[in-house]
Amino acid sequence: MDSFWEFLRHVHDAYGINLVHFYDSFERGRLLKGMLTTLQLSVLCIGLSILIGIFGAWLQGSRFRVLKTLVQAYIQFFRNTPPLVQMFFFYFALGPLMPRVVNDYGIAQPMLGSFAWAMISLSFFAGAFNIEIFRSGIDAVQSATVEAADALGFSRWQAYRYVILPLAVRICLPALNNNLVNLVKTTTQAYAIAVPETLFVASQIWSDRINVLEMMITLLLFYLFLVGILVWGMIRLERALAIPGFGR
């Protein structure tokens, strides 16, 4: 491996292609840490936003008008405002209102840091879309199938959990796939509240090392790869969930 890094260093010296973020162990270290942060943020946001989608769609089918209205208000708010503004709102407006806790160095700081706020705001943002996506799947489940569950004595939650949701998920998987791809790409916004994720670290490196073009290309390839893995996984999931004689 070391000889490969040496080779890259040589490429820089000989041809001026500056891949310092690979061959320099310090830059490589912080870039990898940034990528890891992106990965953590992505996985947590995907999980949380799917949970929001599942429970939001369930609440939308509730008998209580108040609950339905609340869910609708949530969707309208998070779908129709810019995600960056939402993140600023959470971090700069809500963040300072949180109780302060004393950290390991004896300094009082807000309870939730920038990573936590990025995670919350992105999950709420993507969750709003996920509710609509799951609802479209639920609407497509035949009411006769649901009636059968009712006639067999399933409670409303049992019918949702064991019949409606499994069928709805299969129907709406392609739409969910799209939204999750968008979510992973939108994690770069956490840059704006100084979460040390990939874009943030990359911009630090290109400011220090003046290798903007190389860094940008690295960034684009990284996201292409990351989203590629997600899409591949989702397609695998779609195949695994396919039911003989159902759907296509």
Add this chain to the structure above:
Amino acid sequence: MQANAAWTPDQPIVSVRDVHKSYGKVEVLKGVSLDVRKGEVVCIIGPSGSGKSTLLRCINALVGIDKGSILVEGQEVHDPKLDKLELRKKVSMVFQQYNLFPHKTALENVMMAPILVLKRPKEEVEAQARRLIKKVRLEGKENSYPGELSGGQQQRVAIARSLAMTPDVMLFDEVTSALDPETVKEVLSTIRELADDGMTCILVTHEMGFAREVGDHIYFTEKGVIVEHGPPATFFKEARDPRTREFLSQIL
């Protein structure tokens, strides 16, 4: 539904009294009454839109009623305080379009409700489900998904699924209407076996031959009322009402 002390098996197991039901401005049932005794097979016939399916849905409270009363084993079905689960254990329903759960195998379709709703142990339920699959002559199809089965096979799985709840009364809502003539027979013979076993059955059907042969009592409905009823021997031969006669002449 608590065990009703007043009800004894010699009284009607299902008793429908002057039931009215409207969907919006359309009055679908305009005062329907009928009695079903334990072990009886009752067939409801009549032109489409006469309220037959709605009546079945009212009997197991899938839809509410506007007026009247429906007693199952002496218990008012449309009592707001009724525990619907108790009713579901007594009355089960088979649908025209089978309505199987497409993401579950035949065996799982039969097992789901006893496990989730009746909270019975899985091993016991599985053994029972395999027996029921065998009973409806679908041995070997346990692991097939509904999409891999023919209409008649799906309908028989649906019957097994209903039986798994060990109901006292079974409702059949035009269960052969979506099937081709070949497979109608296999489903009808399954129902006939149930009737022979003493299951109380209420069938909405267009199969006159079957109604005549298996039914203990025939009801003819039109425009939301019961026009005429009687045992098949007299009903099919000596229908008095002109509306019944006209319907029968078109069908038979």
